[in-house]
Amino acid sequence: MSRFFSQxxxxxxxxxxxEQPRGIQNLIKLNTNESPFPPSPRVIEAIGAQxxxxxxxxxxxxxxxxxxxxxxAFGVPRECVFASNGSDESLAFxxxxxxxxxxxxxxVTYGFYPVFAQLFGxxxxxxxxxEDWSLAPEDYKGLAETLFLANPNAPTGxxxxxxxxxxxxxxxxxxxxxxxxxxxxFGGESCVPLTQKYxxxxxxxxxxxxxxxxxxxxxxxxxxxxLIADLNAVKFSxxxxxxxxxTLAAGTAAVRDTAYxxxxxxxxxxxxxxxxAALRAMGFAVTESRANFLFAAPxxxxxGTEYFAYLRENGILVRHFGAARTENYVxxxxxxxxxxxxLVAVTKCFLEETT
Ligand SMILES: Cc1ncc(COP(=O)(O)O)c(C=O)c1O
Numbered sequence: 001m002s003r004f005f006s007q008x009x010x011x012x013x014x015x016x017x018x019e020q021p022r023g024i025q026n027l028i029k030l031n032t033n034e035s036p037f038p039p040s041p042r043v044i045e046a047i048g049a050q051x052x053x054x055x056x057x058x059x060x061x062x063x064x065x066x067x068x069x070x071x072x073a074f075g076v077p078r079e080c081v082f083a084s085n086g087s088d089e090s091l092a093f094x095x096x097x098x099x100x101x102x103x104x105x106x107x108v109t110y111g112f113y114p115v116f117a118q119l120f121g122x123x124x125x126x127x128x129x130x131e132d133w134s135l136a137p138e139d140y141k142g143l144a145e146t147l148f149l150a151n152p153n154a155p156t157g158x159x160x161x162x163x164x165x166x167x168x169x170x171x172x173x174x175x176x177x178x179x180x181x182x183x184x185x186f187g188g189e190s191c192v193p194l195t196q197k198y199x200x201x202x203x204x205x206x207x208x209x210x211x212x213x214x215x216x217x218x219x220x221x222x223x224x225x226x227l228i229a230d231l232n233a234v235k236f237s238x239x240x241x242x243x244x245x246x247t248l249a250a251g252t253a254a255v256r257d258t259a260y261x262x263x264x265x266x267x268x269x270x271x272x273x274x275x276x277a278a279l280r281a282m283g284f285a286v287t288e289s290r291a292n293f294l295f296a297a298p299x300x301x302x303x304g305t306e307y308f309a310y311l312r313e314n315g316i317l318v319r320h321f322g323a324a325r326t327e328n329y330v331x332x333x334x335x336x337x338x339x340x341x342x343l344v345a346v347t348k349c350f351l352e353e354t355t
Contacts, residue, residue: 008121015115018319028342030333031317033154033183033293035212035268037336039250040260043213046253047246054245061240066252070220073255074192079225082232083251085242087182087206087219088112091148093234094202094221096120098176104145106135108326110154110180129156133287133295137164141171150180152188155321155331157289159188166194169201176227178202183291185210185265186272192222199224209292210265211254216247268292272334278344282351285329297328302354304328310350316343 001010018032038044063083071078084090095103095116102123105113117124127139133156140147147168152159169177179191181203194201202223208214221231235242243251254261276286276294283299298307308320308330319331334340 009119012118013115015112019317021317026315028316028335028339030293030335030339030343031319031331032214033209033291033331033333034214035209035264035292036334036339037212037264037267039212039216040254040257042253042257042260043250046249051246051249057245059241059243059245059248061236063243063248066243066248066255069252069255073258074222076192076196076222077225080195080222080228082221082223082228082235083243083248084219084221084235085239086208086217087180087204089242090204090219090221090231091178091180092116092119093231093238094146094148094178094204095122097230097234098178098202098227099146101175102145103148104140104143105148106153108133108153108156108323109148110150110182111321113148129153134158135160137168140168144172144175146176146178148178148180150182151191152183152186152289152291154183154291155293155319155326155329156287156295157183157291157293158287159184159290162189162191162194165191165201169194169198173198173200176200176202178204181205182209183293185261186269186292187290195223199226202227207251207254210261210268211251212264213247213250213254216250218243218247218251267337268334271337271340274337275332275334275340275344279347282347292334294332294334295329296332297330298351299355302351304330306354307347307350310354311343311346314346314349316346 021027066083067078067081071081099122102125103117104125104127107126107128125145130136135153165179181190184190191203195203202221204221207218279286279296285297287295289295297304304320304327308318311318
């Protein structure tokens with residue numbers, strides 16, 4: 001730390017992203033919930049020499065074409081959508097804009113929530129998940145803080161129904177509920193329709209997972225026009241050109257290719273269900289994930305730490321969270337069906353060698 005670093009940030013514990021190895025040719029990379037499939041072929045068509053020549057110009061600060069396409073896809077008015085540099089930026093803006101009464105979220109959830117809260121000096125209330133990793137909506141009833149709920153949750157993959165979220169929204173109209181739908185396209189129930197009924201729910205989503213555009217950094221928020229105006233006030237006080245030209249073109253093309261999107265999600269869901277069944281048959285504890293990953297613990301006496309290390313030695317990268325509550329589990333991103341077959345085969349060897 002330099003002597004110039006703000007005292008208010010001296011205790012900051014930054015987010016640690018999953019490993020991004022430089023050469024992945026010989027690795028099966030199942031550690032950061034990216035898509036194993038390339039973006040829609042329409043994205044490749046949309047980015048040509050003209051787009052590159054146009055890079056001399058700033059990007060559209062209003063993200064007009066992309067937001068028109070997104071609003072059409074969701075069936076909501078244009079003034080209900082907001083575009084961001086990854087969904088992390090929408091989440092950061094929401095923490096900055098809407099948390100005068102603090103922020104509440106589960107103990108096991110997306111690791112960036114406590115970091116944003118710390119960065120912006122926001123008081124937090126951490127609500128433990130139940131023993132079986134489920135999020136009990138009644139644990140949030142009566143809380144005044146803005147709620148941040150990843151739905152499906154990460155890394156557990158468990159999801160609440162839209163009706164359960166709606167009950168939290170209607171319970172206290174003075175409290176905002178931010179629903180992080182990074183993984184909703186893999187089997188969750190989207191709360192976007194609720195944004196057209198209530199002004200105290202904000203849905204945040206990403207093009208990093210189901211749209212195969214993690215490297216482009218594109219996220220969005222959907223909510224009442226008043227909430228979107230607030231997000232724009234923060235954005236235009238920070239970086240008016242928050243989404244670059246190439247990404248806006250890529251996102252506009254991707255959101256229009258519904259058939260490709262459905263096909264990719266379908267393949268991932270199928271591979272997830274097959275992998276889940278295979279791991280359970282080998283004695284693993286695996287949650288009922290509705291996301292593009294599995295949260296799995298090997299049978300005793302094997303430990304999550306050993307399993308993680310064994311997979312790594314065999315060229316398979318997954319995510320291991322060292323915290324006491326999660327240390328026996330690994331989070332396995334769903335790759336192609338071939339990659340998942342390799343994972344299952346390596347897992348069999350692990351169990352044979354370790355037990
Ligand atoms: C629950 C959740 N929300 C948000 C994000 C951020 O996604 P991005 O910034 O790539 O849109 C992630 C990334 O893994 C996530 O797991």
